Amino acid sequence: HSSFDLAQHPHRRYNPLNGEWLLVSPHRALRPWQGQQEAPDTAIRPAHDPTCYLCPGNVRANGAQNPGYTGTFVFDNDFAALRDDVPAGTVNQGGLLRAEAESGVGRVICFSPRHDLTLPEMSQADIRRVVDVWTEEFRILGARPDIGYVQIFENKGAVMGCSNPHPHGQIWAQRTVPGEPAKESGQQLAYFEEHGRTLLTDYLAIELAEKTRLVLENEHWVALVPFWAGWPFETLLLPRRAVRDLTQLSEAEKDAFADALRRLTIRYDNLFQTSFPYSAGLHQRPTDDQAHPEWHLHMHFFPPLLRSATVRKFMVGYELLANAQRDITPEWAAERLRSQPEVHYKSFSL
């Protein structure tokens, strides 16, 4: 009769950032898979695609022409889910039918003029330009009195609903604070009020001591598989210093962010020797009038692949109706990511 072992026995883990639990079933890692196979992205793409609406100089669906940009390029999403011109209004029937008008803005950020690259294939200097655009967009949008939260994210890969392989991300900025950052605000505030330090400062100290879930480090940033990771190879990328938003980062911290982004995404691509799909995004303080000393900026990576370039994790029945569930342990996932080289696999075949 063995004693409780996180590597062997089914258990629940708590996510202190959002207050939710997840089910971990380590023993299920080896079940056979006869279901849907994903199509790995093996396309060879041109550096410039005349049919791509994000490439320099091309014309978009609404008739606008992209400039001949050479670094990054930002514009308002032609099919944004959020817009500015929304009349105020609310609905409330007995607290059961409740709605509120929501306004905001959707932006698209091309990471590079090159149609055939992705973040892990870009240089650190080029990724640093992406960090600068994120910072500038956050500063400008966050300063607007009608914007309470700025969500910066990237959907990478067709399996993550990305409809164009040209390297790009999005920003959805809106009046109210959406669900996930609102939960993280509440959890971080409660922790900060009790301890006088950010939740992620103390969490990071534990992880740096334990080492089992670390993926990579540099002088200013750490990437790790959080103890409560839901997706198989989910990671959390965070600065050692408790900054609330991108505008507080020093030049050295922004360089180090670009370095960490590059090395982390290279490890992802190397894991299954494929352009690794994910949704990733920054969580930062709400852009209201408050100081938010409780907030510790961080970036989540949610990648769906589980066992190979073609076998993914599905967040379906039990996960939608009950709570998140994972088969492989976060510790095992971290070990796999740690053992990857930081030279991109494609550079060997060139």
Next chain:
Amino acid sequence: HSSFDLAQHPHRRYNPLNGEWLLVSPHRALRPWQGQQEAPDTAIRPAHDPTCYLCPGNVRANGAQNPGYTGTFVFDNDFAALRDDVPAGTVNQGGLLRAEAESGVGRVICFSPRHDLTLPEMSQADIRRVVDVWTEEFRILGARPDIGYVQIFENKGAVMGCSNPHPHGQIWAQRTVPGEPAKESGQQLAYFEEHGRTLLTDYLAIELAEKTRLVLENEHWVALVPFWAGWPFETLLLPRRAVRDLTQLSEAEKDAFADALRRLTIRYDNLFQTSFPYSAGLHQRPTDDQAHPEWHLHMHFFPPLLRSATVRKFMVGYELLANAQRDITPEWAAERLRSQPEVHYKSFSL
């Protein structure tokens, strides 16, 4: 300058069952889609497949042989995420690394011996047998002192992570109450304590009066697109009477449940003339020692298809990092489902 209109303007809606908000962007319904296409399920299947581990008489991966069943068939999942033999144990480091052993059981329910059928193609009498098995399993598992919650669900279609087309569902029953039912418990309890009626009793009364989100009704059940639906064609199927779990349903209510299940899933298949994928499941009271008069049993259907048999909704970047988002309105989705016939499209081509 128009006034606020739910059918036109971006807005947030509140889900009183789980306390979360979602973003609705009605104006985005017509954006072009150039991304991933789903493969519709057009396979013609035999009534019995010798390679299927769920068909009567066949041998499963663990060597067990299925009986020659003629109705439903239930067995312990050979690769269950939950098991009985878990030693007790907890981890807690500063409230930041928290884990608890979790025990439970995973069951598989074959809905029919016929490999080539799905719920909408089965007779009402055969679906009623599925309802009876769900009820019996809930009764037996729920009576166990070590089981605090019983989650009954079905993943249908390869796109929903279903690895075998043989019509079947699952039960994951466990010691603790998972996240979603725990949230619904809290919300329903607060409402019940304030009003002395279940939340869904009052919500249903509003929907029956407004009619715009109804899909179908019979004497005992109503299917509707909830005001706060996140998935494009999400529905809520609920009994008119506030019962806490399946064991409280009368014979007539169980017959009517089978009727509603059949008619709802036929409408789904007819919508895009395809075997409509979804994850669906029952939410019922926790199986602890308490009475739970606040609980109103209901069934959620979460189908991913958006515009056709090949274009789905992705719950990715913004949705994972911020909150759920939808393009078409729940009212429009309900209207589409309401306008479908209740004769299965395949029966015309036979």
